[in-house]
Amino acid sequence: MTDFKNYTVPYPPAQEFSNRVAYFSMEFAIHQPLKIYSGGLGFLSGSHLRSAYELKQNLIGIGILWKYGYYDQGRNQDQTLKAEWYEKTYSFLEDTGIKYQITIHDNPVWVKAWYLPPTTFNSAPLFLLSTDLPENDYLSQTITHRLYDSDSAAKVAQFILLGIGGARLLDELNFNPEVYHLNEAHGVSAVFHLMRKFGSKEEVKKRLVFTTHTPEEAGNEKHDIYLCEKLGYFNGYSLDEVRWLTGMEGNLFNHSLAAFRFARKANGVSKLHGEVSREMWSKYSDIPEITSITNSQNYTYWADKQLYHFMRTDDKPGFEDRKHYLKKRAFEIVADQTGKLLDPNVLTIVWARRFAGYKRADLITRDLARFERLISHPDHPVQVIWAGKPYPSDYGAISTFNQLVHLSKKYPNVAVCVDYELTLSKRLKQAADVWLNTPRVPREASGTSGMTAAMNGAVNFSTFDGWICEFADHGKNSFIVPTADYNNMSIIDQDQFDLDNLMNVLENEIVPTYYENPSKWDDIVEQGMKDVLENFESNRMATEYYEIMYKE
Incomplete structure (x- = not known):
């Protein structure tokens, strides 16, 4: 006793x-x-x-x-x-x-x-x-x-x-x-x-x-x-x-x-x-x-140990098979919640964390025509998942969540999940090829979701804020939204600047690399997994x- x-x-x-x-x-x-x-x-x-x-x-x-x-x-x-x-x-x-x-x-x-x-x-x-x-x-x-x-x-x-x-x-x-x-x-x-x-x-x-x-x-x-x-x-x-x-x-x-x-x-x-x-x-x-x-x-709790094993033993087929399995398993949860059965062979972007205004969950959708072109490209398709809990009295964040729900109904490859707690968080990180993070700089103190995403074979794509500033090497272990002198910008101008640059990086770097240069993509994934373990593990x-x- x-x-x-x-x-x-x-x-x-x-x-x-x-x-x-x-x-x-x-x-x-x-x-x-x-x-x-x-x-x-x-x-x-x-x-x-x-x-x-x-x-x-x-x-x-x-x-x-x-x-x-x-x-x-x-x-x-x-x-x-x-x-x-x-x-x-x-x-x-x-x-x-x-x-x-x-x-x-x-x-x-x-x-x-x-x-x-x-x-x-x-x-x-x-x-x-x-x-x-x-x-x-x-x-x-x-x-x-x-x-x-x-x-x-x-x-x-x-x-x-x-x-x-x-x-x-x-x-x-x-x-x-x-x-x-x-x-x-x-x-x-x-x-x-x-x-x-x-x-x-x-x-x-x-x-x-x-x-x-x-x-x-x-x-x-x-x-x-x-x-x-x-x-x-x-x-x-x-x-x-x-x-x-x-x-x-x-x-x-x-x-x-x-x-x-x-x-x-x-x-x-x-x-x-x-x-x-x-x-x-x-x-x-x-x-x-x-x-x-x-x-x-914490690596012990969050990381997929088999991905790390395949990375350390340089077993590329094993690594790809494991990531494919992790995506497929997570997509079962998404399908159960939303009726959308996503494809593990398609580039998957996930935005999942607490919903708050400054985190701009909906940023990628604000140019709707461009968003639709991104997700409906005939040769390089993209699918998107959102999840996260707004504070129950934060009606602005709840409104953003609900707008995304209504938007998702129009597309078979866009989904919004609920019940975002530890288990779903880990599954969506395993589902992600790209872990999207869009806070208004410099309002994110640290942010840690991208660390555990990297531990599960996802590539961080983020505005330059919080912990990312200590981690990111653009095109080597992650992708970064180019920055500006935000101090001299209105919020409207900052959001527009970030949206334009975010879409440019997606269209011209991330999507082509994933589909046309898979070996380079694998290198970026693995470098992120190594770098996050070296400097961003809680021990x-x-x-x-x-x-x-x-x-x-």
Whole structure:
């Protein structure tokens, strides 16, 4: 039996990773059955925990057990998106027997801790908090119902649970981490618990590190400071004390700014994002140096091992046969969902990730005549698949998704899939010949979907943003949309410029190479597979966190 009163990781930590670390994240994509994630942040934290386990790091995850997950992505009668919420139950989580109270809105709220053992899905130990208990009133139970609840008060309550509740759990476990790592600022309320525990901001700062994940305004959340106080976010500290501790001015509490000001070290998630973050936060005082550790993904979980075997043994027929099989298998899923049976011998473009306005899922369709010529070429046909979850209250992104659904009905070789979670993500990466990525530069902090696409024999085709800037060698391991001086362009001009250049590269380079020079295409695929493994595998990332962020 696990001793949860004096908890230690259930394996001897490697000497170079012996510092105890608590890793706070709002979401973790550990494995398909555990639906407590929405997108990139969860995929990243899931790979981090998998690599921490492989490397035997002394690290545990702290998250929330979302009763209804993010949402289930179904369809209305006309195939458009329908957000649905179903209760999830998990027999593989272990009851720690730990229950304690925290205060939210002057109300004692019971918190229960569940445990995902490392051997269940080969990840570092993960503790998940729930308020969905009979001891709580209904409103308190709903705190852990929906990931990223759209109600502001509910969201602040969730932040209190992750931060203060997570820090309290560590006391209950007697784990006493040397490092508290905030993966995004959702858990920064922990500092107000740690202030009472350690007595001063200086003592908290010695132990806290912060990873910022987005240059997007919406991703750096702010809430009414009086609402935060009313809900108990500041753990009994007065607003005057909070303003003095955080340097916060005005009536909005900026969670990211508070995290920066309590952290001894901070990092962005790609070299470019590090630069963007340093510029973005340079107008604020009392900010630590913002370094960068580029996000990465876990080879063991994501990569198709047979493709790598055939590549390493230079077995071209074996490689091609395996990729053909992977495409055919994935197309069965597409056909099951949409009625479109795609052809594994045809160049397949996949755009699949979280739907958000700046990611421009529909960019390739905005010149419809040119799009139709691309997909209906008699000698060099192309087929296209989209998938991804918009935030359920992001009506602009939902509208884009639905427009693509309606567009796809016109063509037998265009499909839009739903239920984009870990399993479908992996299958569509295996289906892709071209993994299309179209964010507006420089708004993608890192992006990691292209890493796992490359691990499954897909070629990245992307605007020059995020991690791609460290990876891409155009025509050698990927293809890049030519860039311009976007600072002097309107959004309309930038989108038109990117669309024209994207289509030029597709028509003049990608499609001809795939059909007319297959040996060169194979070289590009294999170079991408090698390069992604060398620099964008999460064991490298998890090691760098210990070497750069966690050491004194």
